[in-house]
Every structure is written in C-alpha cells, then in structure tokens.
C-alpha cells in the first residue's frame with residue numbers, strides 16, 4: 001500500500017473539477033502518476049483523494065490542426081514522442097518527450113503532468129516555453145488559457161489553484177516555419193534527469209530566436225528573445241550565454257555541482273546554435 | 284474498496300481492492316503470481332514490468348484499481364501448456380539469464396517490442412529495454428536473445444543465430 005487515499009475516476013472535466021472543489025486542497029489530480037505516486041511513497045505528499053483524469057475522453061486526444069497542435073492532458077508521452085506530425089512540426093518536443101524516463105514511464109507519463117509537476121528539470125518545459133505554448137485550464141469559474149510562461153512560480157510550484165485541471169496543451173503554429181532543437185546533458189546515456197537542458201526555436205520568417213534553459217534556476221527560464229538577422233552563430237551564442245548567465249542561478253545537488261552547471265550551460269547553448277544553424281535557421 | 288474485473292493471462296478475475304494498493308501488490312500478494320519482481324518501487328529498475336492492455340508498465344507505479352476492464356499479462360502468461368515461448372527459449376539459448384531477477388520484466392518489455400515490430404533496429408531494442416536494469420549480464424546476451432526471437436517471428440527466415 002502506498003499511503004492512504006481514496007480514488008475517483010470521473011468521466012468529465014466538470015465532474016473532476018467538482019470533486020477537486022469539494023475536497024479543497026486535499027485532493028490531487030492523478031494523470032500518469034509517475035511523479036505523484038513516487039512523492040506519496042516517499043512521504044512528501046499525502047493527498048486524501050486522487051482524481052484520475054485518464055477516464056475523460058476529451059483529455060486523450062492529440063490533434064494536429066492548421067493553426068495549432070493540441071495535446072490532451074491524459075495523452076501519454078510515448079504518443080507525443082512517436083507522432084510523426086509532432087516530429088515534423090516541433091522536433092524539439094518529440095526529442096524532449098523521448099528523452100524522458102523509459103518506455104514504461106512514457107507509456108503512463110503525460111505532457112501536462114510534466115509541466116504541472118513544475119520540476120526545474122522538466123524536459124518538456126523549455127520546449128513549451130520557446131514554442132509559446134499555452135495550457136487550457138478548467139476551474140470552478142470555467143475555462144481559461146494560461147501561457148506556459150506564466151505557469152512556473154517556484155520549485156514544484158505553479159500559478160494553478162488546487163481546483164484547476166489542465167485540459168490540454170496548445171501550441172500555436174508560428175508565422176513562418178519554426179525550427180526547433182532540444183539538448184539535454186545527463187550523467188549517463190540511459191534514463192536520467194537533466195543536469196542542464198536547453199531548447200531553442202527560430203521563426204524562419206522573422207529570424208527571431210527564443211531560448212529556454214532548465215535545471216539552472218528554481219524554474220525553467222525563458223531568455224529574452226534574440227534578433228538573429230545579420231548575426232553569425234558564434235555571435236548569437238555569445239549573446240545567449242550573457243543572457244543565460246544573468247537569468248540563472250545554478251545550485252549543487254545530487255546530479256551536479258553549481259560550477260559544473262555553469263560550465264556546461266555555455267557549451268549547450270553553443271551546440272544549440274550550431275544545431276539550428278545546421279538546419280539553416282540562423283545565419 | 285473498489286470492485287474490479289479484469290483478465291490475467293486470459294483468465295477472468297473479479298475482486299475488491301483498496302484505493303492505495305499498487306498493481307504490483309495485487310499481482311504478487313492477491314493473485315500470488317510471484318514471477319513479477321519488486322525492485323526499486325519507484326519506476327526506475329523495471330523488474331515489476333507487466334503488460335496492461337499490451338502496454339508495458341512498471342506495476343509499482345500503477346494502482347490496482349486501474350486494472351479494471353483491462354487485460355493484464357504477467358510473465359506467467361508467456362509459456363503455454365508447459366511450453367516456453369520462443370522469446371523465453373531465445374533467452375536460454377543466448378545465455379541471457381543469470382540471477383534472473385530482471386528476466387520477467389525484460390521478457391515482457393521485449394514481448395511488447397516484438398508486438399510493435401518483428402524487425403526492430405538496434406536502437407529500438409535498446410530503447411525498449413532501457414527501462415529494465417540488469418546487473419549481471421552486461422546486456423549483450425539479452426540483446427542477442429531479442430534479435431533471435433525477432434528473427435524467428437519473421438516469415439521465411441530461419442531463426443538460428
């Protein structure tokens with residue numbers, strides 16, 4: 001037995017929200033459970049009720065529209081990683097999803113759970129930040145859109161309330177094509193959380209570049225956008241390194257020391273620029 | 284308590300489970316199918332891997348109540364009528380079993396891979412079993428076992444290594 005809790009599997013978003021509302025802060029949304037069940041087992045959390053959202057049909061879809069990608073909150077990460085359309089439109093998201101855990105973990109874990117868990121190391125967070133993604137959130141007052149940029153407020157903290165449920169992650173199509181890349185530094189070649197992770201996107205029409213960094217601050221950090229017109233990849237990466245140094249505050253933990261993180265971050269940013277340059281996205 | 288109804292290795296089961304029971308506890312302690320092993324209990328080692336509707340999951344991170352309406356396959360479902368599956372046979376031939384603790388999970392991850400494709404590339408095999416840790420074999424013999432079993436599934440190809 002892990003902890004003591006009740007379990008409910010509502011069939012609609014509205015029923016799920018009412019359950020959360022009735023229980024105040026005592027209930028937790030349960031998606032893949034790959035973070036939540038580990039935290040309950042470790043005694044870090046003790047919700048009295050788990051509200052399983054995997055029985056809600058609306059949350060299980062993955063839609064690739066002309067203007068946006070819509071990924072339901074109960075869609076497992078393997079479906080995201082294996083979708084040809086996702087790989088074609090947003091290769092960084094497919095790569096980030098594929099880098100998470102193991103095949104077994106990705107068969108359960110969700111994209112929404114990865115960001116709602118708000119770990120500084122969450123691998124899909126930098127990608128969603130540079131892609132301008134938003135969450136469709138259902139709460140007692142109805143539905144609203146929350147930009148992923150406004151989600152993270154601290155380590156394992158988000159701006160959502162205990163009565164909110166993420167229904168889907170929406171990623172708008174850029175004006176031009178969006179070239180993206182994701183890089184993750186880890187201790188071992190197998191599955192491991194990121195020591196540092198970075199994602200970048202370049203709108204090939206406007207040449208605007210967005211870069212986000214994970215595992216180097218209490219939250220994943222979106223850097224100020226960079227205008228890449230007339231700049232060489234080397235100039236762009238030096239600019240990004242300066243921006244990243246100002247925006248981050250790496251700490252030492254079980255995975256790496258602060259000084260290692262400070263040393264590897266510029267390396268990853270240079271590789272990211274080179275990767276995007278190789279795709280023809282910069283210079 | 285939740286009444287649940289599901290099949291285990293093809294056999295129908297109906298029972299009542301508490302909310303906070305894991306699927307692993309259901310399998311080992313209620314169904315007494317002890318082929319499924321408990322290793323880390325936090326989804327890292329893969330020893331408790333079983334198939335839920337054909338998808339490999341670490342049963343330590345799934346709730347028993349979630350088996351409701353599902354088809355559950357454990358390592359006891361691999362052999363039929365006392366005869367080992369071709370995958371089990373390949374593990375023996377390749378010498379892919381040493382202490383044996385990872386083997387049930389390893390075989391079920393491989394089984395799921397072979398149900399997705401009968402011609403897996405090297406990277407696909409590695410990715411499929413990356414979530415199953417083995418501390419004895421060094422993995423080479425396990426990779427070979429999966430290759431042998433895949434070859435035998437492909438029509439018109441002799442399986443011998």
Ligand SMILES: Cc1cc2nc3c(=O)[nH]c(=O)nc-3n(C[C@H](O)[C@H](O)[C@H](O)COP(=O)(O)OP(=O)(O)OC[C@H]3O[C@@H](n4cnc5c(N)ncnc54)[C@H](O)[C@@H]3O)c2cc1C
Pocket residue numbers: 028029030031032033034035036037038053073099100101102105108109110111112113114115116117121122123124164165166167191192193194325326327
């Ligand atoms: C072995 C292992 C390896 C891992 N490797 C990685 C890795 O490499 N990279 C990485 O980033 N993570 C990793 N993780 C962490 C975890 O798998 C991911 O963060 C996963 O995406 C979480 O999704 P989930 O659906 O399992 O979330 P859950 O555990 O179900 O939920 C996580 C949190 O989000 C909340 N939540 C979930 N869904 C919603 C929703 N729809 N609305 C509102 N709140 C919600 C929950 O209440 C909970 O607080 C690993 C975990 C394990 C066990």
